[in-house]
Amino acid sequence: MNTTQRTDQQRSAARRRRELLEAADRVVLRDGPQASMNAIAAEAGITKPILYRHFGDKGGLYAALAKRHTDALLNSLRAALDAPAERRERVESTLDTYLAAIEARPQVYRFLMHPSEGSQSDQGFDVGKHSVPLLRRMGEELAQVIEDRLDLGPGSQQLARVWGHGIVGMMHAAGDWWLGERPCSRAELVKSLADLLWGRLAAAGDRVGGPGF
Amino acid sequence: MNTTQRTDQQRSAARRRRELLEAADRVVLRDGPQASMNAIAAEAGITKPILYRHFGDKGGLYAALAKRHTDALLNSLRAALDAPAERRERVESTLDTYLAAIEARPQVYRFLMHPSEGSQSDQGFDVGKHSVPLLRRMGEELAQVIEDRLDLGPGSQQLARVWGHGIVGMMHAAGDWWLGERPCSRAELVKSLADLLWGRLAAAGDRVGGPGF
DNA sequence: CGTGCCTGTTACTTGCGGTAACTCGCAGTG
């Protein structure tokens, strides 16, 4: 039998795969999300067909690459979310962790968020067939934390999921805008968003001259 | 002089442009965001180069098409935002307007939100060079309304912009997720999101067994 | 030795965005 050889081969294949992913990483970091398969292959010192043998198609490579960064980011966020501190402090620290990450590597961020994928003929609207995008995973994760930690009364599960996705979307959109315009410091942004979540919108008074928003 | 003829030509050119846009609309509605220029030209009964004469490049056509729908949606939202009612009611009606729109025409929605654009060599991170994407426009619009109508104390302008983009992002992400999974009715989603904005996150009690999120 | 099997290559096909160069019809002018 050839079990030892099998595992040997699998091991080497896995190592090769990691190398290829790292090369792809470098290229994406340099060229942005529209990096070509040729370019990635060249960076890895090989040619296209091997890439296709390892990842199937461009979507497969995207999925693998995205998974790496997504997992890493989610781990950071989980750490911030689980830190021993008061709720508000945790929220702020989680927001800050996310913003720091996208600030540190905008190219990677753009690759993850704007994958420019085009699925065909979505009968019935079948978003994201292969890799559940980062936003969804973050939303589900946050929903889980909310449901585990907060007492929301009846319908808590549904509410937690809505909030999870909603809060993540808020963070994402605000971060995207902030990254493009840099209208304020990261700390200010974090505080403003936390204030929003803390109900300052409902608490604010109307401006003179008519009923408020 | 030939001014009348000039305007005649301009008029006809504008009409042609509208026809082309409507054809493009049909194709996008049928094929999704990855509709090819050839397909659009065929649908319009002509060939590619005319499209390029009218819109410059694919991005130009995208921008023109997006502007139509974006303007239409923004008008609906403005109407909901300006209705004579209490703040909470307005917020809910605005959320519902948006969700009803994306529910009614998911293909258009996907086209607007996931344009799959790939700009090259973003030195310095230059998001969305031509058409400011829908999310940004909605964010700015909402920011303006917030700043006009609410009394937020010092730093109100900055705060309003952050909130505008944040709230829009919340709405977008929650809507995207909801459209894919349909976990609840539109009304329930609206209420949950409004509750989130109304500070129920901060007000919720901790669950038994440890400090809350 | 031959036989699989994995890794790698070259060379191709297909399809799309975008463009150059030509044709046709039609106003206006001598």
Place this chain on the structure above:
DNA sequence: CACTGCGAGTTACCGCAAGTAACAGGCACG
């Protein structure tokens, strides 16, 4: 009327990227 410009439209092409045969060497196993 012939001539000239001009705008709408076409065919035929280029470049480039995704994806795919089909072939070539290395290395274990019988």
